[in-house]
Amino acid sequence: MQVDLGNVLDTAPAHGVSREALDRLDDRVAAAHDRIERGRAAGEHGYESLNLPNTTDPAAIRDAVSRFDDPSAVVTVGIGGSALGAATLTDALESDVDAYYLDNVDPEAVERLLDSLDLASTVVNVVSRSGTTAETLANFLVVREAMADAGVDWTDRTFVTTGEEGNLRDLADKHDLPSLPVPDGVPGRFSVLSTVGLAAAALCGHDIEAVLEGAAAQEARLSDSLFDSPAYAYGAVSYALAERGMQQNAMMPYAESLETFSEWFAQLWAESLGKDGLGQTPLRALGATDQHSQLQLYRAGPRDKLVTLVRATEREDVAIPETDLDGLAYLGGSSLGDLLDAEFEATEASLAAAGRPSVRIELDRVDEYGLGELLYAMEAACVLYGELASVDTFVQPAVEWGKRAARGLLGGGDFEEADAVEEKSRLVVE
Numbered sequence: 001m002q003v004d005l006g007n008v009l010d011t012a013p014a015h016g017v018s019r020e021a022l023d024r025l026d027d028r029v030a031a032a033h034d035r036i037e038r039g040r041a042a043g044e045h046g047y048e049s050l051n052l053p054n055t056t057d058p059a060a061i062r063d064a065v066s067r068f069d070d071p072s073a074v075v076t077v078g079i080g081g082s083a084l085g086a087a088t089l090t091d092a093l094e095s096d097v098d099a100y101y102l103d104n105v106d107p108e109a110v111e112r113l114l115d116s117l118d119l120a121s122t123v124v125n126v127v128s129r130s131g132t133t134a135e136t137l138a139n140f141l142v143v144r145e146a147m148a149d150a151g152v153d154w155t156d157r158t159f160v161t162t163g164e165e166g167n168l169r170d171l172a173d174k175h176d177l178p179s180l181p182v183p184d185g186v187p188g189r190f191s192v193l194s195t196v197g198l199a200a201a202a203l204c205g206h207d208i209e210a211v212l213e214g215a216a217a218q219e220a221r222l223s224d225s226l227f228d229s230p231a232y233a234y235g236a237v238s239y240a241l242a243e244r245g246m247q248q249n250a251m252m253p254y255a256e257s258l259e260t261f262s263e264w265f266a267q268l269w270a271e272s273l274g275k276d277g278l279g280q281t282p283l284r285a286l287g288a289t290d291q292h293s294q295l296q297l298y299r300a301g302p303r304d305k306l307v308t309l310v311r312a313t314e315r316e317d318v319a320i321p322e323t324d325l326d327g328l329a330y331l332g333g334s335s336l337g338d339l340l341d342a343e344f345e346a347t348e349a350s351l352a353a354a355g356r357p358s359v360r361i362e363l364d365r366v367d368e369y370g371l372g373e374l375l376y377a378m379e380a381a382c383v384l385y386g387e388l389a390s391v392d393t394f395v396q397p398a399v400e401w402g403k404r405a406a407r408g409l410l411g412g413g414d415f416e417e418a419d420a421v422e423e424k425s426r427l428v429v430e
């Protein structure tokens, strides 16, 4: 994996993040790296996430799921970091096992999925670090009822990944369900390289060892200079640009297989860095599709965006047939991959021509190793950014207000937040 900052330097006159600015920032990167390494060595909360390539035991994961031989489908019931990491992996990789995610409580979507499944050959993978998340527990109760209605013993088809306490752990213990622990000191959005993200991938037959090898390769590149670490190069440039007004970061992979990765990145970046009135808003985009949807704004709208362009340099390809159709001869004889690459490079150059910064991230392939590199590098980039911005990267207190309000509205407790919902003013136009 490599990170190319060339476009940032080419557009430096428009935003000020020049080579000299990066040289000046590098001393702060060195200090941040030192803090990160001390946190990792001490197994401190959050920093422990960057130790996962060495602490996750893939054999234990494989052993725990081994009882489920040859499922037709895996339904992961979880939300946020308990679903998006696993989904990034299974949505990016091919498998004979269908992977689905119940990470919302939209009744029509839940019913549509359950009606489509052969529950007798489906594994239900329930994931919750806290074991108390309302959406996850509600969906699990619905899925369990559906299995009963289908004459399926839910205890035969359910796997649990959760913490040492909470409703889910109690349920797993009571019914002796196969389960895995979640690692201490690893927030959900940083947990893809642990049991949380890798159990579903293992159930789908993916090479989770290769995912960890890719992650370890990027861990080995962490250094006291942004110029020696792709992860730190990305984190430092994202921070420097945000400091100079690039308050948004459009994650735009040129690979359908990385579309879910953008959703995972959005949680990682938003929940980690959106603190104390600071942060960089992650936008989800897809190349080449969103050239025809978002590029107008990125190129000619407010000068407040970094665009992150991601691609694999090796992929399967499809030839474009030769044609005698007027005006289309230039397409014939090339390939869809050639066209995708041309669009990628044209978008990058188009942004540069308008003084808009972009960073190019290139993987060799979108395979388990490449995904491990990319996921680890983004996590390390995020941790570095948080150090440079002096925010508390590993907590997310702002999500609690809404949880208490929702719980109060459902009668789950006496919460003043629920009262605030009731008292909210309305201005309805019909």
Ligand SMILES: O=P(O)(O)OC[C@H]1O[C@H](O)[C@H](O)[C@@H](O)[C@@H]1O
Pocket: 079, 080, 081, 082, 127, 128, 129, 130, 131, 132, 133, 136, 187, 188, 189, 271, 396, 399
């Ligand atoms: O894994 P769980 O405890 O169920 O939490 C699931 C998600 O919900 C929380 O509200 C946090 O915002 C996320 O960081 C977390 O990943």
